[in-house]
Structure formats: C-alpha cells, structure tokens
Amino acid sequence: MQNTKWKEDWQTIQSLHGRKRLDHIWTYYKIPIILVLIVVYMAAYIGYRQATRKENVLYLALVNVSAGQDLTEDLTTGFLEQQGLSSEKQQVYFYNGLLLSEDADPQYAYASRMKIMGALAADQLDVVLMDQEARDAFVQEEYLADLRTLDPSLTREEGLDESGLWMDVSSSPLLEAAGFSDRVYLGVIRESPNPDRAAAFIHYLMS
Numbered sequence: 664m665q666n667t668k669w670k671e672d673w674q675t676i677q678s679l680h681g682r683k684r685l686d687h688i689w690t691y692y693k694i695p696i697i698l699v700l701i702v703v704y705m706a707a708y709i710g711y712r713q714a715t716r717k718e719n720v721l722y723l724a725l726v727n728v729s730a731g732q733d734l735t736e737d738l739t740t741g742f743l744e745q746q747g748l749s750s751e752k753q754q755v756y757f758y759n760g761l762l763l764s765e766d767a768d769p770q771y772a773y774a775s776r777m778k779i780m781g782a783l784a785a786d787q788l789d790v791v792l793m794d795q796e797a798r799d800a801f802v803q804e805e806y807l808a809d810l811r812t813l814d815p816s817l818t819r820e821e822g823l824d825e826s827g828l829w830m831d832v833s834s835s836p837l838l839e840a841a842g843f844s845d846r847v848y849l850g851v852i853r854e855s856p857n858p859d860r861a862a863a864f865i866h867y868l869m870s
Contacts, residue, residue: 717754720746721860722782722789724758726775726797734841735759738868741837745867746860758782763797789855790864798829798848807850813862821869835868 723738730738739755761775762768782788783806791801801807809827810817817823822831832838832849849868851861 717752719756719787720748720753721857721864722756722758722787723864724761724779724782724788724791725793726761726779726791726801727764727794728792728797728843728847730759731841734837737837742864742867746863756787758788763800764794765796783852783854786854786856788852789857789861791850791852792832793848793850794845795848798850801850802826802828806852808853808855808858810851810865813851813858814865817865830865832865832868836870837868 721742735757739757740750742755743750743753758778761779762772763775763779764772767775779788791797791807793801807828810823810830811827817827817830819825822834824830829848829850831846833843833846835847838847849865851858851865855861
C-alpha cells in the first residue's frame with residue numbers, strides 16, 4: 664500500500680513543473696526535508712569542531728594580576744613556539760582577569776572563586792601567576808605543589824621560597840617588560856594535569 668502511494672505521488676511530482684513541483688514537494692515532504700537538513704547541519708558542525716579543536720597543553724591562570732595583549736601573546740603563543748608546538752593544533756588555555764582581592768567587587772570576586780574552583784575540580788589548571796594576596800590564599804588552601812618535585816634544580820637564587828610552594832618571578836624578562844609595579848609569584852597546582860609542561864613553563868618564563 665505504501666509502495667503504491669509512493670508511486671502515485673512520484674507520478675504526480677513528475678507531472679508538475681517549476682514552482683508547482685517545488686510547492687508540492689515542500690507541502691508533503693517538508694518534515695523529512697527539515698530533519699535531513701538538521702542531521703546534515705549537526706554532522707557538519709561536529710566535523711568542523713573536531714577538525715578545529717585544539718589540544719590544551721597547559722592551563723595558565725592570572726589571579727589579581729592582569730596581562731595586556733603583548734604579555735598574553737608571550738605567555739601563550741610564545742611558550743608554544745619555544746616548545747616547538749603549533750598554535751594551529753595546540754594552545755595554552757588562559758584564564759585572565761581573575762580577582763580574589765578583598766578590595767574587589769564582591770560579586771566579581773565570587774565569580775572568580777567559582778571559576779577557579781571549577782577549573783580545579785575539572786583538572787584544568789596547571790600554573791598560577793598571582794600577587795601576594797592570592798599567593799597566600801592558595802598556600803592556605805593547600806592548592807600548591809612543591810616545585811622541587813617538578814624540578815629539583817630550582818633554587819632560592821631563582822626566587823624559590825623556602826617552602827618550595829611558590830617562586831617570586833618578578834625578575835622574569837617577560838614580566839619586567841610588562842612593567843608590573845608589585846611582585847608577581849608563580850605556583851603550580853598540586854593536581855596539575857600537565858606537570859612536565861608546567862616545569863617547562865617556569866624555565867621559559869625565567870629564561
């Protein structure tokens with residue numbers, strides 16, 4: 664029965680021409696057409712996302728510290744180039760503008776804290792550049808790894824704290840060029856998903 668109905672409708676379509684044929688097809692087959700278009704669009708979108716998706720080789724956050732465009736490029740694209748990686752296939756995932764200061768807007772500070780907590784829970788945070796207030800908060804929460812476990816060659820002369828939990832990286836050529844007026848500290852998260860890259864980033868920053 665269905666086959667006969669299809670044949671009859673196909674004959675009707677063949678007997679029509681131009682706009683009438685299109686109107687007939689749209690009237691009786693618009694739902695299947697729309698469904699096919701949706702499937703095609705979704706397949707194309709998924710394929711595009713997969714083709715353009717970049718590997719996150721390092722997760723970097725700036726807390727109570729702000730980076731301009733030049734420094735952002737140095738900390739992300741510059742690090743990729745130094746590591747011999749392609750910016751078309753890999754990226755440094757960059758959290759900028761996070762504030763944990765008591766002087767910050769309470770809502771913005773709360774949103775920043777939630778973003779940090781979310782990144783930690785998702786294992787999407789490696790290295791943190793921060794001011795003293797944020798550094799003390801991260802130390803108090805026991806978020807930071809002993810940097811000596813990542814690289815035993817790090818020394819006090821390079822800015823490593825006695826605890827090993829953070830480094831004063833204010834003397835970094837990149838940070839000095841950015842003109843920060845306050846000290847800048849570096850810490851690596853205890854559950855860093857990319858500890859080798861984090862260690863490489865320290866040397867990149869201080870070279």
